[in-house]
Amino acid sequence: MAIFIYGTVNNTGKNFFTHEDRRNFFLRGYTGHDGSNYVDTWVIGNNEKGALWLAEKNGTEKTKSEAQTLVSAAVTLAQTAWTNNNVDGESADEKVARIGSKPGAITIP
């Protein structure tokens, strides 16, 4: 049995996940992008309570590959924004000094 299940559902705020949820199953959120909007993408412990949490939130279950694609799309957007953020005459080092290093890839578990 797979260790994790994957899903998308946007964090609605207070009690979106509770302390009890955190004790009952693994949960880690990432920023994803579906081509139109940012979407919160979740890696969830694969047990009954984890699956129930995603269902109760009306989340959309994804395969690991689909979830990774969403997360990678958000990273690509950030990398593109970084690449296009330039000042005339600025060296590579100066650019890093101004806006930091180019965002790196994120691999979900």
Place this chain on the structure above:
Amino acid sequence: MTDYKAIFGKKIKFLTSDLSMSTATEGEVFYSSTDEEFKVGVNVRSWSAGGNLNTARAFLAGAGTQTAGLVFGGLVQPPYSAASEEYNGSAWTEGNDLNLARESLGGGGTQTAGIAFGGQDSTAAKNETETYDGSSWTEVNNLSTARGQIGGVGIQTAALAFAGRLAPGPAGGPTTSALSEEYNGTSWAEGNDLNANKNRVGGAGTQTAALCFARAPNVTEEYDGTSWTAGGDLNDPRLRPGGAGTQTAGLAFGGIPTSATSTNATEEYDGTSWTSVPTGNLGTARYGNAGAGIQTTGLTAGGDTGPGTAQTNATEEYNHTITLKTVTDS
């Protein structure tokens, strides 16, 4: 029973009522004659979701408590925020803005008596200091040395600013600072420097008992009101972590470790060393997140989930409690 005494150093207590949360200690077993059960105190540490910020942003500052929090400033898209929001334990309410929009600023105090200092925009580090009275921000005397990516702790009448960068830029580099300044409610005075130049640090504590922690160099430093000395290293050193608590009961959460992607790791400090809290990982990994509260009831809001991916409006509440579990033979 003999083994338990040898291991724990105490006999098992025979009680007519349960230990309270404040008196129970982790691993302590007792017998409840009322319930006719053996019980044990178990540490429970976890983050739960709080109300979302109205303005998603990173590199903001935080103050106050889990049920009376305050965040201000930060980086948004487009760039710099002056927004100030108050938290009531459930939801954030927009308050009056800072007079100067900026990110990577320091802060401290409470929801009704906050202080903001330093920070930066794309062109320069800032020395502006502002105080909050629960309604509006007022400019007061500036820091002696303008610094962004600065650490800050304390209260409105006794704040401490430390580390930082004299000009905007990455971690490290020649303009990284070891400076430390104390605010007495009226003006800033220079104190003794940190033992190493640092920026993008986390902080906890007070003006006379502060904690500064960072990724590189990975040395936690403790301030006693006069000088900085080395403390225990973070197990997972990181830049731009959130911080809360005190010098002897500190909390670090989020940040960017050496893997260069944001972490959800949480660690607790006991005045000597940091302990990783695997059950206490943030729900959403982030860095540049605001911190407030104490080690047993912490608060974080905002941050960047990348690096560079997106500013988040997510808030999380940390609880470290001792709960009682019934001992069974299954």
